[in-house]
Amino acid sequence: MTSRARKHEDLRVTVDLAILTVREERLQVLLVERGNEPYQGRLALPGGFLRVDEDVAEAAERELKEETGLDGRSLPLEQLPVFGAPGRDPRGRVVTVPYLAIAPDLPVPVAGSDASGARWEPVDAAAPLAFDHDDILGVAVERARVMLERTTIATAFCGTEFTIGDLRHVYEVVWQRPLDPRNFNRKVGQTEGFVEPTGGKRAQETGRPAALYRRGRATTLYPPMLRE
Amino acid sequence: MTSRARKHEDLRVTVDLAILTVREERLQVLLVERGNEPYQGRLALPGGFLRVDEDVAEAAERELKEETGLDGRSLPLEQLPVFGAPGRDPRGRVVTVPYLAIAPDLPVPVAGSDASGARWEPVDAAAPLAFDHDDILGVAVERARVMLERTTIATAFCGTEFTIGDLRHVYEVVWQRPLDPRNFNRKVGQTEGFVEPTGGKRAQETGRPAALYRRGRATTLYPPMLRE
DNA sequence: GCAATAGTGTCTTTCAGACAGTATGAC
DNA sequence: GTCATACTGTCTGAAAGACACTATTGC
Numbered sequence: 233m234t235s236r237a238r239k240h241e242d243l244r245v246t247v248d249l250a251i252l253t254v255r256e257e258r259l260q261v262l263l264v265e266r267g268n269e270p271y272q273g274r275l276a277l278p279g280g281f282l283r284v285d286e287d288v289a290e291a292a293e294r295e296l297k298e299e300t301g302l303d304g305r306s307l308p309l310e311q312l313p314v315f316g317a318p319g320r321d322p323r324g325r326v327v328t329v330p331y332l333a334i335a336p337d338l339p340v341p342v343a344g345s346d347a348s349g350a351r352w353e354p355v356d357a358a359a360p361l362a363f364d365h366d367d368i369l370g371v372a373v374e375r376a377r378v379m380l381e382r383t384t385i386a387t388a389f390c391g392t393e394f395t396i397g398d399l400r401h402v403y404e405v406v407w408q409r410p411l412d413p414r415n416f417n418r419k420v421g422q423t424e425g426f427v428e429p430t431g432g433k434r435a436q437e438t439g440r441p442a443a444l445y446r447r448g449r450a451t452t453l454y455p456p457m458l459r460e
Numbered sequence: 461m462t463s464r465a466r467k468h469e470d471l472r473v474t475v476d477l478a479i480l481t482v483r484e485e486r487l488q489v490l491l492v493e494r495g496n497e498p499y500q501g502r503l504a505l506p507g508g509f510l511r512v513d514e515d516v517a518e519a520a521e522r523e524l525k526e527e528t529g530l531d532g533r534s535l536p537l538e539q540l541p542v543f544g545a546p547g548r549d550p551r552g553r554v555v556t557v558p559y560l561a562i563a564p565d566l567p568v569p570v571a572g573s574d575a576s577g578a579r580w581e582p583v584d585a586a587a588p589l590a591f592d593h594d595d596i597l598g599v600a601v602e603r604a605r606v607m608l609e610r611t612t613i614a615t616a617f618c619g620t621e622f623t624i625g626d627l628r629h630v631y632e633v634v635w636q637r638p639l640d641p642r643n644f645n646r647k648v649g650q651t652e653g654f655v656e657p658t659g660g661k662r663a664q665e666t667g668r669p670a671a672l673y674r675r676g677r678a679t680t681l682y683p684p685m686l687r688e
Numbered sequence: 689g690c691a692a693t694a695g696t697g698t699c700t701t702t703c704a705g706a707c708a709g710t711a712t713g714a715c
Numbered sequence: 716g717t718c719a720t721a722c723t724g725t726c727t728g729a730a731a732g733a734c735a736c737t738a739t740t741g742c
Contacts, residue, residue, distance in 0.1 A: 243471060243472070243473060243510070243512065244471070245471060245473065245544075245555055282471070282544070282555075284471065284546070284553055285546055286546065287544055287545045287546060288542055288544035288555065289544075311541040311542065313539040314516055314539065314542060314557055316473075316510070316515055316516035316517075316557075317515045318512070318513055318514065318515060325512055327473055327510070327516065327555075329542055329544075395721090396721090396722090397720090397721080412704095412705070412706075412707090413721085413722085414706090414707080414708095414722080414723075414724090415704070415705060415706080417721090417722065417723085418703095418704090418723090418724095419703090419704080422703090433713095435713075435714090436713090436719095436720080437714085437719090438713085438714065438715090438718075438719050438720070439712085439713065439714080439718080439719040439720025439721070440711070440712040440713045440714095440719080440720050440721045440722080441712075441713060441720090441721080442720080442721060442722090443721080443722090454688055455686075455702090455703075455704095456684075458683075458704070460682060623694090624694085624695090625693090625694080640731095640732070640733075640734090641694085641695085642695080642696075642697090642733090642734080642735095643731070643732065643733080645694090645695065645696085646696090646730095646731090647730090647731080650730090661740095663740075663741095664692095664693075664740090665692090665741085666691070666692050666693070666740080666741065666742090667691080667692040667693025667694070667739080667740065667741080668692080668693050668694045668695080668738065668739040668740050668741095669693090669694080669739075669740060670693080670694060670695090671694080671695085683729090683730075683731090686731070
């Protein structure tokens with residue numbers, strides 16, 4: 233790092249959040265409507281400026297809390313590549329650090345959040361968003377797809393108790409691809425620590441009730457779940 | 461992104477480079493000796509401040525050029541998670557965007573580079589580096605390991621012409637693990653577009669000469685090369 | 689011929705993909 | 716019993732891991 237004497241111009245750092253969930257058979261993202269220019273009235277990813285006294289990851293957790301009421305320590309937050317093109321924000325030079333957060337199907341975006349009018353939108357119907365948030369969202373979705381292959385992150389889309397069918401559904405919705413339920417069950421079952429049975433069952437309108445599971449202690453899947 | 465009125469304090473963004481190569485049977489990183497405080501005399505990753513008129517990726521390419529003379533467009537540059545803890549730089553608030561660059565075994569760090577005294581060091585003998593560069597280097601090495609699994613990036617460690625043995629050697633050095641040459645040959649051969657034969661051979665002091673290859677057009681490996 | 693390294697072939701096991709059948713609930 | 720959904724079992728083919736053999740050079 234060279235210590236070069238140079239005029240220091242205004243440069244700000246923001247944190248943006250791509251909070252994904254699976255709702256109503258679709259992959260959805262939490263968006264807020266912008267109240268001010270630029271892009272007034274357009275939807276955008278929630279986010280805010282980095283404070284001078286906080287770490288970047290802290291800022292992401294704080295924003296998550298403010299927007300959704302969720303505790304960042306309980307949700308997996310994954311940092312994505314920064315976006316820092318000079319013209320990306322008309323107000324000046326802003327470099328943003330985007331984060332991917334994976335949330336279970338929340339009842340509804342929590343009221344009292346920082347930006348009013350927060351709501352879920354399907355990721356494939358979100359464009360056009362403010363700034364370069366379409367690009368950020370695209371990167372977030374692709375990252376989520378890759379993470380499902382090698383990690384147990386898919387369980388974070390589910391509540392504390394879920395069925396194997398719920399979990400398979402997450403994969404199908406995120407990957408946009410049907411999976412064979414029998415092969416999926418076998419794969420999940422033989423991956424040590426992916427899920428563990430709670431003993432409970434979930435009845436439904438019709439058919440046999442499904443057994444309930446919770447997350448196991450494993451974080452990575454080996455061998456990986458294959459997408460192609 | 462909320463538009464919040466607040467006092468703007470001094471915040472700078474830097475780009476740091478973890479330039480890795482395989483030299484003398486070891487994974488090595490390009491380091492520079494710091495000429496100024498803080499950490500004067502300590503080794504550090506090369507890097508520099510982001511200019512107001514350039515994109516972050518541009519800054520990384522520029523630094524790479526300045527430090528090594530290498531063209532960033534010809535080398536794969538991969539962005540790593542930012543490091544932005546408040547106390548990481550004693551001079552003030554500095555958020556850094558680290559990049560992983562993968563280079564062939566260069567003759568020697570190019571003279572005329574920005575920081576004098578640039579040199580290769582084995583990654584496992586580099587600590588302690590200045591700032592939090594030990595952590596950054598650790599992330600870079602782990603990223604390189606993962607990338608070898610699913611991409612053809614290993615060829616970037618080699619020159620334009622290389623043998624299958626050279627390529628296997630890259631994997632062995634980065635993964636710190638011996639690989640079976642026969643299984644490795646089969647795997648590389650049956651992965652379409654990984655390498656293509658040039659027709660040439662490379663003689664050596666003893667034994668049968670090895671056939672030469674160049675990079676193929678494939679960028680991803682499917683199925684992946686497995687590490688475990 | 690020998691030494692040394694490059695490259696090929698074969699067997700076995702693991703595991704994904706495809707598909708048929710059984711189990712458990714509500715009515 | 717029927718219907719609907721959950722779950723289990725079996726066959727097949729692809730590919731990784733382990734290991735023995737042949738090929739091509741210099742001497």
